[in-house]
Amino acid sequence: xxxxxxxxxxxxxxxxxxxxxxxxxxxxxxxxxxxxxxxxxxxxxxxxxxxxxxxxxxxxxxxxxxxxxxxxxxxxxxxxxxxxxxxxxxxxxxxxxxxxxxxxxxxxxxxxxxxxxxxxxxxxxxxxxxxxxxxxxxxxxxxxxxxxxxxxxxxxxxxxxxxxxxxxxxxxxxxxxxxxxxxxxxxxxxxxxxxxxxxxxxxxxxxxxxxxxxxxxxxxxxxxxxxxxxxxxxxxxxxxxxxxxxxxxxxxxxxxxxxxxxxxxxxxx
Numbered sequence: 001x002x003x004x005x006x007x008x009x010x011x012x013x014x015x016x017x018x019x020x021x022x023x024x025x026x027x028x029x030x031x032x033x034x035x036x037x038x039x040x041x042x043x044x045x046x047x048x049x050x051x052x053x054x055x056x057x058x059x060x061x062x063x064x065x066x067x068x069x070x071x072x073x074x075x076x077x078x079x080x081x082x083x084x085x086x087x088x089x090x091x092x093x094x095x096x097x098x099x100x101x102x103x104x105x106x107x108x109x110x111x112x113x114x115x116x117x118x119x120x121x122x123x124x125x126x127x128x129x130x131x132x133x134x135x136x137x138x139x140x141x142x143x144x145x146x147x148x149x150x151x152x153x154x155x156x157x158x159x160x161x162x163x164x165x166x167x168x169x170x171x172x173x174x175x176x177x178x179x180x181x182x183x184x185x186x187x188x189x190x191x192x193x194x195x196x197x198x199x200x201x202x203x204x205x206x207x208x209x210x211x212x213x214x215x216x217x218x219x220x221x222x223x224x225x226x227x228x229x230x231x232x233x234x235x236x237x238x239x240x241x242x243x244x245x246x247x248x249x250x251x252x253x254x255x256x257x258x259x260x261x262x263x264x265x266x267x268x269x
Contacts, residue, residue: 006083024060026051030047036092038080039084040075065078066078076103082109097247185207185216188207188211189207192235213247222242222246
């Protein structure tokens with residue numbers, strides 16, 4: 001999380017904002033400071049207690065549409081993109097993919113809950129499992145920059161597995177068979193730790209959210225691709241970007257990933 005956050009005068013100098021009591025205004029600033037790079041706050045009640053605000057202040061922010069809350073307890077700053085502009089080289093994607101999948105962006109660059117994503121009372125948005133067994137969120141809309149530039153240095157799926165074979169880990173055909181197998185979450189964690197670093201509890205929670213949003217096979221392939229990318233400064237961030245891109249493109253199977261890679265490779269043949 002960044003050490004600096006910004007607030008737009010278009011938001012905080014409006015009558016709608018200034019009409020709120022000081023405690024609610026103060027809570028808004030504290031939530032903005034604690035938010036991740038997509039404007040999500042995992043523990044708004046903790047922030048509320050930190051700045052001596054009340055439940056009524058939190059409810060007021062939502063009633064006036066300064067924040068959007070989710071069944072999971074996570075909230076997002078509605079006007080986050082008006083308040084903050086984060087450079088791509090410093091941007092770390094949110095781990096709250098399920099919640100972000102329920103949002104769309106308005107013409108004013110504000111978050112808005114998609115009507116089709118409204119969750120029945122007392123339940124969470126359940127991931128849709130397709131025939132291939134992969135989890136996909138309903139109507140995922142991720143307003144994230146494309147990672148085409150990252151892919152420029154990325155080998156094709158077949159080339160990746162050829163490299164893997166040269167490392168004594170199997171042939172291309174074996175790699176393809178392995179990629180189509182159903183992997184466990186434990187296998188994903190083991191693969192990550194073997195090639196990057198030991199996972200902290202927070203890291204495992206992040207991977208778990210990715211697995212919940214996309215399925216274990218998507219997660220496993222994303223880790224593989226990050227390994228072959230090499231010299232990735234933030235492996236978890238890169239894995240998150242890959243999965244977000246696949247979900248935003250409506251991918252539902254490994255075939256979709258391979259087809260995209262083949263189309264990309266064909267442009268440079």
